[in-house]
Amino acid sequence: MIAVIETGWQWREPMWFLLSFLVVVVLVVRWRQRPSVAVAASPMWQSFEPALPTTWCQRLAGMPVWLHAAALLLMVAALARPVFVESEPPARLGRDVLLCFDRSSSMAALDLDPAATRLTVGKQLAAEFLARRRDDRLGMVTFARYADLVCPPTTDHAAVRELLGSVQLVDAEGPEDATAIGAAVGMAANLLQRSYATGKVIVLLTDGEENVATAGAQNQIAPLHAGQWCRDHGIRVHAIALGRGEQSADGTWRAVDTSAIQQLAKISGGRFFPAPDAAALRSVYAEIDRLEAVQFAEPGVRVIEWFAAPTLLGLLLFLLAHCWRHSRWGVMP
Amino acid sequence: MTWAVQPPSWWPVVLLLPVALGFGIWLARRSKRQLRQDLGLREAILCGARSFVRTRAALAGLAVFAIGFALLRPVTPGKEAQLAPDVVLCVDVSRSMAAGDGEPTRFDTVRRQVHALLQEGIGSRFALLAFAGDVQRISPLTADREAIAWLLDELAPGAIGFGASMAGGTDLGKAIEYAAQSLARVGTVGELLLLTDGEDFAGTAERAAQAAIEQGHRVHCIGYGSVAGSKIVIERDGEQSYLQDSTGADVITRLDVDSLRRVAVAGTGSFVPGHTENALVDLWRRQLVPFSAQRRLAASDTDVLQRFAWPLLAGLLLLMLRMCLPERSR
Numbered sequence: 001m002i003a004v005i006e007t008g009w010q011w012r013e014p015m016w017f018l019l020s021f022l023v024v025v026v027l028v029v030r031w032r033q034r035p036s037v038a039v040a041a042s043p044m045w046q047s048f049e050p051a052l053p054t055t056w057c058q059r060l061a062g063m064p065v066w067l068h069a070a071a072l073l074l075m076v077a078a079l080a081r082p083v084f085v086e087s088e089p090p091a092r093l094g095r096d097v098l099l100c101f102d103r104s105s106s107m108a109a110l111d112l113d114p115a116a117t118r119l120t121v122g123k124q125l126a127a128e129f130l131a132r133r134r135d136d137r138l139g140m141v142t143f144a145r146y147a148d149l150v151c152p153p154t155t156d157h158a159a160v161r162e163l164l165g166s167v168q169l170v171d172a173e174g175p176e177d178a179t180a181i182g183a184a185v186g187m188a189a190n191l192l193q194r195s196y197a198t199g200k201v202i203v204l205l206t207d208g209e210e211n212v213a214t215a216g217a218q219n220q221i222a223p224l225h226a227g228q229w230c231r232d233h234g235i236r237v238h239a240i241a242l243g244r245g246e247q248s249a250d251g252t253w254r255a256v257d258t259s260a261i262q263q264l265a266k267i268s269g270g271r272f273f274p275a276p277d278a279a280a281l282r283s284v285y286a287e288i289d290r291l292e293a294v295q296f297a298e299p300g301v302r303v304i305e306w307f308a309a310p311t312l313l314g315l316l317l318f319l320l321a322h323c324w325r326h327s328r329w330g331v332m333p
Numbered sequence: 334m335t336w337a338v339q340p341p342s343w344w345p346v347v348l349l350l351p352v353a354l355g356f357g358i359w360l361a362r363r364s365k366r367q368l369r370q371d372l373g374l375r376e377a378i379l380c381g382a383r384s385f386v387r388t389r390a391a392l393a394g395l396a397v398f399a400i401g402f403a404l405l406r407p408v409t410p411g412k413e414a415q416l417a418p419d420v421v422l423c424v425d426v427s428r429s430m431a432a433g434d435g436e437p438t439r440f441d442t443v444r445r446q447v448h449a450l451l452q453e454g455i456g457s458r459f460a461l462l463a464f465a466g467d468v469q470r471i472s473p474l475t476a477d478r479e480a481i482a483w484l485l486d487e488l489a490p491g492a493i494g495f496g497a498s499m500a501g502g503t504d505l506g507k508a509i510e511y512a513a514q515s516l517a518r519v520g521t522v523g524e525l526l527l528l529t530d531g532e533d534f535a536g537t538a539e540r541a542a543q544a545a546i547e548q549g550h551r552v553h554c555i556g557y558g559s560v561a562g563s564k565i566v567i568e569r570d571g572e573q574s575y576l577q578d579s580t581g582a583d584v585i586t587r588l589d590v591d592s593l594r595r596v597a598v599a600g601t602g603s604f605v606p607g608h609t610e611n612a613l614v615d616l617w618r619r620q621l622v623p624f625s626a627q628r629r630l631a632a633s634d635t636d637v638l639q640r641f642a643w644p645l646l647a648g649l650l651l652l653m654l655r656m657c658l659p660e661r662s663r
Contacts, residue, residue: 318652
């Protein structure tokens, strides 16, 4: 439901107008205390000189009281808080987006672009994707055998891009060379579940299949379990399967089993995207960008306070009344 | 209660109020003098004796003060106010931080105190930098304090985690510059905390601190270690020994209090010795949070409640009271 916002001039706290009654009381007290009119206009004097005309000075003798009345009422009006309310365009609601980036040695394959590895192409297109997510908080987790927190969600997008640029492959056949998708998504979900953002999204980029949380392995997070955890915490996972698969010794490509990450994406409410080449990967990022389009808050308002104007005018009238009293037109105090 | 004023762009007009008050008093005195000159001793007989002269003047003065204060727009935090500061933690990871005059080392003391600060720092955003002879961003500004704690645990003297190492020495100036940049990049101002033993080999820290305050940041120094000094513990092949210089003598590292104090003064912040258990948390509670709350409220970049009504009401009531006081007793 869209809230109806009233714009224009408003009194924010009109209850203060009740003080006007007190102002009337003060004016009555003041009026009763007023000095007798100038000697020339007093009844005693007039009994001697009844024909003497009334001057402007005598007619305006009560002016300071009226000026005081106006000044007090202006200040009461200031207390009632006059404001001008303007509508403002709705604020853009950012999401928390976490990149889960595979850096296992298989990301060195040159099937996306003959001149660049999967990692390089992935980083380049991910940087373009991140540059379009201006309203989001961005973060990054990289993984091979272990998941590493590279950057918690932040609005410092330049820092994220720098950190993305510094992601490097693990050594081929080294102790870290494996693919722990479940652990990485689990770590990303752990980061996002603490966030209060309106939308939480993980973009998983991998070229392989889970080979750490296998059937016999203990204390490892399987992709399916990570997906369930994401679903429970309102986190969508969009999974991208990068490349044409694994290259065998004879140079042919063997498709990898992506069923686990497909399930992971589906169970969390996200989508699975195969990206066999760079163009496909670019269109995948564009599609994710569309799916996670920016949301808008309800239209906002800008409140401009105007209490100062009646306050200053009231003070000016007070000063004017004072000057009047002590000028040649004033009544002898 | 936290409050601040949000002076409007025309705030110099408020300075005219005492001038107007003075003019009013002068006018009244001149008029009184004139009347005495004209009527002499007959004044009291004709008009009655003057009464409440000083009280009326005092009430007018107080009213003008209260209304002037109202015009400066006092505010207090609203329900959704974000008052906590943005903080960059610059952690010294030079080898001297491994000296054994901490609990057990200087770096362990830093780690423990930062963990306590992260527990306390609800609502704040933190960034984490590691520095020695060079600076390395460990985390950009984030509200995820647990992630910062986790990343901090990856650091150690002489290393920044995952086996990566840093250039030797300690360049406080470079750390301050980098920290100020990381805040400026996200368009905020904040507090830079240098957690170090203060051996500033580059000698550029004071200049960098002055540059940081020009950008709106403050620089605080928290010094770890002792002035007497300590040897640097290193671990080689599972055995602990002391770091030695080229002549084979054990290196002694000392806390450079004077240098850190100068940097803190240049950065309009505080120098705090890190040997007390709650050094960081105390700094947080006593200085960072109150200052940040004032700054955010005054800058109106958070949810605020307008509080001008109370001083304005006070001024109005004082003026009414003044009007009710008789000027002459007849």
